[in-house]
Amino acid sequence: MLRSLWISKTGMDAQQMNLDVITNNLANSSTTAFKRVQPMFQDLLYTTLRAAGSSSNAQNLLPTGLQIGAGSAVTSTERIMIQGSMLQTGNQLDVAINGNGFFQIQLADGTLAYTRQGQFSLSSTGQIVTQAGNTVAGAGVIPSTATGITISSAGLVQYSTQGSSTLTQAGQFTMANFANPAGLVAIGGNNFIPSPASGTAQNQIAGTNGMGTTQQYYVEQSNVNVAEELVNLIAAQRAYEINTRAVTASDQILQRVSNLGQ
Structure with a gap:
């Protein structure tokens, strides 16, 4: 079989995966705090038919060799963690992270996960939760008597009550960052879990030690352009399409070679 058929096949596989990544980015262009994904390509192994520097005769060495590539492949997908633009919503439980970091949440099975989607709500018990009902770590409990909620740039959660001008502290968001945020594993729902590539979570107060600040009444938009x-x-x-044309050209060559034997 002609090498070009296999090489074209690897090229089509790689571009199909590239299309999958691009369409997923486009599908999430309106998803709050979504981070676009970029496929990473590399060429495959080469077959060396003649080594560079080998002898062409008794006195001379070849300045170049003869190698045939085996095509290309998508080796990884890298999540681009660039800050998305801020959208003002007016909702007191909408909180955006301006800068580095993630909110820490607890999933239904007790696993700790991390997210930048700050569209929060109150549960029936007064806990601040995500849209999926997962508890936001450190946020505390807001009583049913609260008339307003204030969230500072440091993630401090306070509430007011009827007839009192004093704010009462409920808690403070547990913020986390990672040495390599691009190494986090996406598990859907805008949530991530750590991996050996991301490193362990480094908990900090918002606005300190390089951690971003929290911004109430805003959400972070997708960074998809x-x-x-x-x-x-x-x-x-x-x-x-170019790879499919290479397949067609290879097929035509095989047909001509086959016809020569008849």
Whole structure:
């Protein structure tokens, strides 16, 4: 079989995965705090037919060799953790992180996860929870008698009550950061869990030691640039089409070789 058929196949596989990543980015362009994903490509192993520097005769060495590549592949997907733009909502339980860091939440099975999606609500017991009902660590409990909630830039959660001008502290968001946030594992729902690549969570108070600040009444928007993704989509489609043409050309060569034997 011609090498070009296999090489074209690897190219189509790689561009298909590239299309999958791009379409997922576009599908989440309106998802709060979503971070776009970028596929990483690399070339595959080479077959060396003639080594560079080998002897061409008794006196001379070849300045270049002869190698044939085996195609390309997507080796990883990197999450781009650039800050998304801020959108003011007016909701007192909407909180955006301006800078580095994540909110720490507790999943239903007790696992700790991390998110930047700060569209929170109150549970029936007064706990601050995510839209999926997961408890936000450190936020405390807001009593049913509270008339307003104030969240400072340091993540301090306070509430007011009827007839009192004094704010009462309920808690303070547990903020976390990682040595390599791009190494976090996405588990859906805008949640992440640590991996050996991300390192362990480093808990800090918002606004200290490089941690971002919390901004009440705002949410962080997706950092997906739709125009850029559409350009990438067109480029991936064209690359896929070119690989299919290489398959067609290889097939035509095989047909001609087969016809010569008849």
